[in-house]
Amino acid sequence: MTATTAGRPAPVNGRVAHWFAELPAPARRCPATVTRMCASSAPD
Amino acid sequence: MPGDRDADVCVVGAGLTGLWTAYYLKHADPGLRITVLEAEFAGFGASGRNGGWASGLIPGARDRMARAYGKPAVLDWQRAMNEAVDEVIGVAAREGIDAGIVKGGTLRVARTPAQATRLRHKVEQDHEWGVADSVLLTPAESVARIRIDGVTAAAFTPHCARLQPAALVRGLADTVERLGVTIHEKSPVTAIEPGRAITAHGTVRAPVVLRATEGFTASLKGLRRTWLPMNSSMIVTEPLPARIWREIGWEGRETLGDTAHGHMYAQRTADDRIAIGGRGVPYRFGSRTDHEGRVGERTIGQLTRTLERMLPQTAGARVDHAWCGVLAVPRDWSATVGLDRATGLGWAGGYVGHGVTSTNLAARTLTDLVLARDTRLTRLPWTGHAPGTWEPEPFRWLGVRGLYAAYRLADRHEAGGRVRTSPIATIADLIARRP
Numbered sequence: 003m004t005a006t007t008a009g010r011p012a013p014v015n016g017r018v019a020h021w022f023a024e025l026p027a028p029a030r031r032c033p034a035t036v037t038r039m040c041a042s043s044a045p046d
Numbered sequence: 047m048p049g050d051r052d053a054d055v056c057v058v059g060a061g062l063t064g065l066w067t068a069y070y071l072k073h074a075d076p077g078l079r080i081t082v083l084e085a086e087f088a089g090f091g092a093s094g095r096n097g098g099w100a101s102g103l104i105p106g107a108r109d110r111m112a113r114a115y116g117k118p119a120v121l122d123w124q125r126a127m128n129e130a131v132d133e134v135i136g137v138a139a140r141e142g143i144d145a146g147i148v149k150g151g152t153l154r155v156a157r158t159p160a161q162a163t164r165l166r167h168k169v170e171q172d173h174e175w176g177v178a179d180s181v182l183l184t185p186a187e188s189v190a191r192i193r194i195d196g197v198t199a200a201a202f203t204p205h206c207a208r209l210q211p212a213a214l215v216r217g218l219a220d221t222v223e224r225l226g227v228t229i230h231e232k233s234p235v236t237a238i239e240p241g242r243a244i245t246a247h248g249t250v251r252a253p254v255v256l257r258a259t260e261g262f263t264a265s266l267k268g269l270r271r272t273w274l275p276m277n278s279s280m281i282v283t284e285p286l287p288a289r290i291w292r293e294i295g296w297e298g299r300e301t302l303g304d305t306a307h308g309h310m311y312a313q314r315t316a317d318d319r320i321a322i323g324g325r326g327v328p329y330r331f332g333s334r335t336d337h338e339g340r341v342g343e344r345t346i347g348q349l350t351r352t353l354e355r356m357l358p359q360t361a362g363a364r365v366d367h368a369w370c371g372v373l374a375v376p377r378d379w380s381a382t383v384g385l386d387r388a389t390g391l392g393w394a395g396g397y398v399g400h401g402v403t404s405t406n407l408a409a410r411t412l413t414d415l416v417l418a419r420d421t422r423l424t425r426l427p428w429t430g431h432a433p434g435t436w437e438p439e440p441f442r443w444l445g446v447r448g449l450y451a452a453y454r455l456a457d458r459h460e461a462g463g464r465v466r467t468s469p470i471a472t473i474a475d476l477i478a479r480r481p
Contacts, residue, residue: 018339019095020282020367021212024317031088031223033232 053081053228055416056243056252058235060084061093062401063394064258065218066409069137072225074413080227081250083243085234085262089215092261092401095339095371097280097311097323099301100135101152102128102205105397105404106380106428107481108175115427121176123426128177128205130407134214135207137406143217146316149207150299153183153191155200157356160460160467161305162199168305169201179204192296194356206301208313211402235259237267240389254385254416256392261372263395264333271435273374273396274446275333279341280323281349282315284364291318293359307453307471310352320360322353327370329446332439339369373399376433378479383408384430385415392416396433449474 055071057064060082068080084090104120104127112120131149138145156162165182172180180203183191188200223229237244242251259266261275286294296302302312312322327345330336346368354361376382376396381404385392392415394408395401411423423429436442456471474480 018090019212019280019369019371020321021094021098021210022089022216023367024210025212025216031084031219031229031231033230 050242050249050251051081052079053250053252054079055081055254055256056250057082057256057258058238058243059091059258059260059262060088060219060229060231061091061258061260062089062215062218062405063093063260063408064256065093065215065222066406067256067258067394067412068222068227069218069225070410070413071416072222072227074417076226080222081252082222082227082229083233083235083245083250084229084231087231088219088229089212091259092371092373093215093405094212095280095369096211096278096373096399096402097301097321098209098211098313098315098402099152099311099400100131100147100207100209100402101301101400102131102177102203102403103400105400107378107479108171110378110479110481111380111427111431114431119425119427122422123428124176126407126423126426127403130403130410131205131207133410134209134403134406138209138214138217141217141221143214143221145214145217146210147207147214148209148299149204150301151202151204152206152303153188153200153202153300154303154305155188155194155356156198156305157194157196158460159198159463159465163465164305164467165199165201172203177203177205190295191298191300192302192357193294193359194302195358196355202300208299208301208315209402210316214402235266238391240391252390254390254392256385256394256412256416258394260374260395260397260401262335263374265335270333271438271442273376274329274436274442275335275372276325276375276399276446277328277330277336277370277372278323278325278399279327279345279349279368279370280321281341281346281353281365281368282321283319283353283360284366285318286320286360286363290359290363294357304356307456307468307474308450310349310356312353319366320353320357320363322349324349324352325450328450329443331443333442335372336370339371341368341370345370373397373401377436378433379481380428380431380433381408382428382431382433383411383415385412387418445477449478
């Protein structure tokens with residue numbers, strides 16, 4: 003589970019905190035810059 | 047963005063403040079069009095990184111607030127905070143949010159004579175402030191709960207629940223979306239003005255715009271000195287085996303804190319790890335905030351040593367993860383919530399690290415303010431409170447760094463066995479206006 007940099011515990015998969023790492027991947031919520039269609043299709 | 051958008055209420059920030067507010071507003075008036083704008087993802091800031099204490103602690107300086115607004119108002123604020131702990135638990139249950147919540151109270155321990163003196167004084171103050179069920183424990187009673195090394199005194203209050211903060215904030219985001227609230231992630235707001243929130247690619251127009259940006263407030267135009275983004279760091283161990291838990295105890299899942307000046311906070315997680323946090327590097331020049339929550343080797347070492355000194359049973363346990371985040375500290379260390387009816391601009395925050403419960407109370411207060419209801423909540427002392435601004439740089443950086451160096455020195459001073467609080471800390475508290 004742990005991503006490490008030179009052996010040091012580091013943020014996991016860009017999820018910032020351990021608390022997110024143990025949850026399933028979040029549903030994407032589209033940015034205000036694009037339409038709601040992105041929710042199921044566009045990358046972050 | 048394909049043109050500007052309209053809403054009845056625009057909330058800036060999809061953390062707990064913003065999401066609780068959207069939740070209560072939508073429940074109160076299902077017809078409201080509510081848009082939440084979030085720079086990263088729901089719960090990216092302190093809401094998803096904190097220690098998981100849904101605590102009844104007032105996010106403010108009780109004495110100062112009583113001098114300004116009267117003791118009865120502060121007593122009611124405390125009652126409202128205690129009730130809000132159960133409200134958080136109740137909403138999670140009603141909405142099917144599994145955040146591993148256990149209301150086990152808070153155990154606060156002292157490990158030096160000076161810490162014990164402060165702890166006894168704190169419990170006396172609690173009784174004066176209406177928290178009659180805050181009780182002193184003997185070291186033996188404390189150790190019966192959690193076998194912490196070197197306890198000189200302890201106190202317990204039932205008004206706190208342990209939870210998994212990201213699960214709570216993620217569940218809340220899903221809940222408000224189901225209710226019909228629109229959340230836009232990856233949509234940083236660059237400025238908030240009456241009637242609109244501006245992003246890099248477009249504007250959301252709304253007669254009411256609510257700022258719920260806590261530790262990231264300083265990045266908004268004109269708000270750099272409003273709240274100080276204070277850093278806090280955490281580590282979490284690997285899941286500990288049953289053999290070690292038999293040695294430690296901690297069956298009640300109390301949240302655990304101490305009374306050091308550079309204090310620590312901890313919880314036994316739902317999957318039997320220990321998560322423990324403390325200040326680390328407290329502040330970055332110019333109110334800069336981290337992005338990815340990376341923590342330095344030194345801070346990880348400090349937190350690991352704190353854990354191992356307190357609970358030697360954990361020696362050698364692997365640290366699986368470390369991170370940091372920012373909380374917001376107002377100049378007088380008292381949170382605030384409000385709405386300017388003339389401009390339609392509202393705000394809530396400055397929870398000084400006690401946000402899990404405070405965000406809920408703030409959100410219900412904001413809801414009443416937006417709907418122009420005169421209620422018990424809108425008369426609480428933090429409503430409309432103006433805490434003042436922080437000093438400009440470089441004084442802000444020099445001051446905060448200096449103060450936290452003083453607190454470290456004071457903790458070392460007290461480790462020598464003195465009974466009274468180190469005068470270094472007393473002076474630092476006066477300068478910082480820390481309660």
